[in-house]
Amino acid sequence: MTESNFSKIPQLDYSLVLDSATKPQFILELRHALMHVGFLYLSNTSSVVDEELVESLKSYIPKLFALPQEEKDKIRMANSPHFLGYSRLGAELTKGKTDYREQFDIATEHVSRWKPGDPDYLNVWGPSQYPDEALIPGFQHTMQTYLSQVTSLGTRIIALIAEALGLPPDGLSRFYDTPDRMQHRGKIVQYPVPNERSESDQGVGPHYDAGFLTILLQASSHPGLQVQNLSGDWIDASPVPGTFVINFGRALEFVTKGIARATSHRVLSPPIGSPSPRYSVPLFHNIALDVRVRDPKYELEFPPEILKLRDERGNLSQTDSINYSEFESQPSGMVQLLGRVRSHPDVAQRHYPVLFKEFFPNGLPTQGIAY
Numbered sequence: 001m002t003e004s005n006f007s008k009i010p011q012l013d014y015s016l017v018l019d020s021a022t023k024p025q026f027i028l029e030l031r032h033a034l035m036h037v038g039f040l041y042l043s044n045t046s047s048v049v050d051e052e053l054v055e056s057l058k059s060y061i062p063k064l065f066a067l068p069q070e071e072k073d074k075i076r077m078a079n080s081p082h083f084l085g086y087s088r089l090g091a092e093l094t095k096g097k098t099d100y101r102e103q104f105d106i107a108t109e110h111v112s113r114w115k116p117g118d119p120d121y122l123n124v125w126g127p128s129q130y131p132d133e134a135l136i137p138g139f140q141h142t143m144q145t146y147l148s149q150v151t152s153l154g155t156r157i158i159a160l161i162a163e164a165l166g167l168p169p170d171g172l173s174r175f176y177d178t179p180d181r182m183q184h185r186g187k188i189v190q191y192p193v194p195n196e197r198s199e200s201d202q203g204v205g206p207h208y209d210a211g212f213l214t215i216l217l218q219a220s221s222h223p224g225l226q227v228q229n230l231s232g233d234w235i236d237a238s239p240v241p242g243t244f245v246i247n248f249g250r251a252l253e254f255v256t257k258g259i260a261r262a263t264s265h266r267v268l269s270p271p272i273g274s275p276s277p278r279y280s281v282p283l284f285h286n287i288a289l290d291v292r293v294r295d296p297k298y299e300l301e302f303p304p305e306i307l308k309l310r311d312e313r314g315n316l317s318q319t320d321s322i323n324y325s326e327f328e329s330q331p332s333g334m335v336q337l338l339g340r341v342r343s344h345p346d347v348a349q350r351h352y353p354v355l356f357k358e359f360f361p362n363g364l365p366t367q368g369i370a371y
């Protein structure tokens with residue numbers, strides 16, 4: 001129990017996996033992070049994600065948010081049945097409070113394969129919207145390249161997670177389609193500096209991520225990201241230069257029978273008086289849309305020694321977050337779609353009118369519910 005009550009986020013050196021002599025050490029550290037923390041910093045990833053590309057992306061972000069409001073509104077999410085595009089400041093709530101952030105949802109390249117008659121959830125994947133190239137030359141290419149490299153880092157991490165859980169490296173591959181049929185969803189987020197009149201300092205409220213894996217770039221030097229341990233204390237996950245933050249979501253926790261943990265986290269706005277906003281770029285590494293994690297064909301068999309480690313650790317008490325119980329009955333795509341409908345009612349009203357009515361019988365609310 002004490003091991004699970006972490007006071008610090010572990011840092012793992014990705015270059016250890018490149019040498020068979022040091023890889024076992026990495027796998028052991030990954031197992032510890034999976035079972036006891038749910039979060040880690042990953043350093044030395046330049047064999048997969050180009051460092052200059054990351055710096056270039058970071059330098060675009062302030063320019064992206066500084067675009068004229070009308071240019072940002074031209075690519076607003078309401079245009080997109082795929083829930084990709086721009087969301088204005090304060091459009092969402094978490095646990096009943098406004099999340100003080102502004103964001104662009106941008107995903108890896110994908111052509112929608114939905115056609116009339118198909119389930120709605122196949123339509124959550126499709127093309128992104130980018131601002132006018134002339135206003136921010138090179139941004140689109142940089143972002144696309146970034147998303148594709150980080151996705152490939154994610155795919156490698158999934159194989160390492162399988163090994164850390166005592167499975168063969170392809171032990172989790174049944175949750176994925178071929179790469180051309182997959183889409184992974186990123187966001188570029190700005191957390192503005194509140195002023196004395198702001199009602200809250202909530203960047204985003206406490207929540208779990210839903211899927212398997214999130215790979216987060218903290219794109220400015222602000223602290224603010226915090227992770228909750230079992231005592232309920234919020235542990236800082238401040239930016240460490242040259243690293244990504246990796247965390248595990250509810251779907252991974254579910255399919256690993258609770259061996260891996262999803263951990264509650266939140267973001268505090270920069271303190272009043274900070275000279276600049278906080279920026280971050282999460283990438284949610286998705287599983288295939290039609291996976292139903294309850295279906296026996298997705299049941300994983302873990303070696304007894306891994307299950308024993310889980311049992312010795314004990315059950316983890318619930319922390320201060322909402323749950324994703326829908327995973328137990330719905331295909332993964334539907335879980336995504338329902339989450340998106342709640343977060344972005346204006347998009348749902350326009351593109352998914354039936355679901356919209358079910359969720360919002362009293363009409364369009366002024367804000368969505370992020371988590």
Ligand SMILES: O=C(O)CCC(=O)C(=O)O
Pocket residue numbers: 189204209216225265266267280281282
């Ligand atoms: O911005 C961050 O650092 C984390 C954001 C986050 O947790 C999320 O969007 O799920």
Ligand SMILES: [Fe+2]
Pocket residue numbers: 207208209265
């Ligand atoms: Fe999150």
